[in-house]
Amino acid sequence: MTTxxxxxxxxxxxxSSSTSSARTSLSSNFQTFLTLLTTQLQNxxxxxxxxxxxxxxxxxxxxxxxxQIDTNTKLDSLISLSSSQSSNLAMSYLGKNVTLSDGTGQxxxxxxxxxxxxxxxxxxxTLTIKDSNGNxxxxxxxxxxxxxxxxxxxxxxxxxxxxxxxxxxLTVSSTASDGTAVTTSVxxxxxxxxxxxxxxxxxxxxxxxxxxxxxxxxxxx
Numbered sequence: 001m002t003t004x005x006x007x008x009x010x011x012x013x014x015x016s017s018s019t020s021s022a023r024t025s026l027s028s029n030f031q032t033f034l035t036l037l038t039t040q041l042q043n044x045x046x047x048x049x050x051x052x053x054x055x056x057x058x059x060x061x062x063x064x065x066x067x068q069i070d071t072n073t074k075l076d077s078l079i080s081l082s083s084s085q086s087s088n089l090a091m092s093y094l095g096k097n098v099t100l101s102d103g104t105g106q107x108x109x110x111x112x113x114x115x116x117x118x119x120x121x122x123x124x125x126t127l128t129i130k131d132s133n134g135n136x137x138x139x140x141x142x143x144x145x146x147x148x149x150x151x152x153x154x155x156x157x158x159x160x161x162x163x164x165x166x167x168x169x170l171t172v173s174s175t176a177s178d179g180t181a182v183t184t185s186v187x188x189x190x191x192x193x194x195x196x197x198x199x200x201x202x203x204x205x206x207x208x209x210x211x212x213x214x215x216x217x218x219x220x221x
Contacts, residue, residue, distance in 0.1 A: 090202035
């Protein structure tokens with residue numbers, strides 16, 4: 001089981017420090033402004049008093065800045081809470097099987113299985129498998145009837161070479177009799193062996209590869 005160390009605490013600490021610094025700077029500037037304003041009021045010419053509109057506008061501006069800092073603080077708290085919840089959710093996937101709906105499938109011991117669905121019957125269906133670098137390693141014809149079908153790949157490339165274990169992506173291209181594209185969907189099942197929390201969002205570790213948490217649409221024991 002592999003679990004990387006999370007950087008949530010470091011990010012939260014940095015954000016808190018930045019907010020505190022902004023608040024301290026605002027407070028210092030505001031105190032300076034009040035001191036200057038008080039001095040001006042004490043030394044103004046009684047026959048030609050200061051225009052109150054200018055310093056009233058400045059007071060409003062200080063108030064708006066303070067409100068913005070408070071808003072940013074609350075947003076930072078929400079982001080931190082959301083990141084923590086995502087990490088906890090990802091950890092709950094450890095050791096469980098997940099359904100991947102982005103076309104990703106795990107090749108292990110020369111076998112990878114997907115299911116694909118055609119919304120309507122087609123005249124031709126092509127199944128294409130790509131590696132993690134986007135290179136086409138295998139292609140074949142698929143089922144043309146509507147409904148859900150299963151496809152198992154033996155890990156051999158078009159040239160007959162055995163591909164290494166890892167994650168591969170299956171895409172399905174299907175054409176109806178009138179020449180329009182048939183709507184398709186692809187899914188596969190893989191076991192989560194670890195969780196990587198070192199980035200900005202958690203990743204599920206499957207074998208020696210990683211997928212985003214959003215790729216998993218179902219979790220089973």
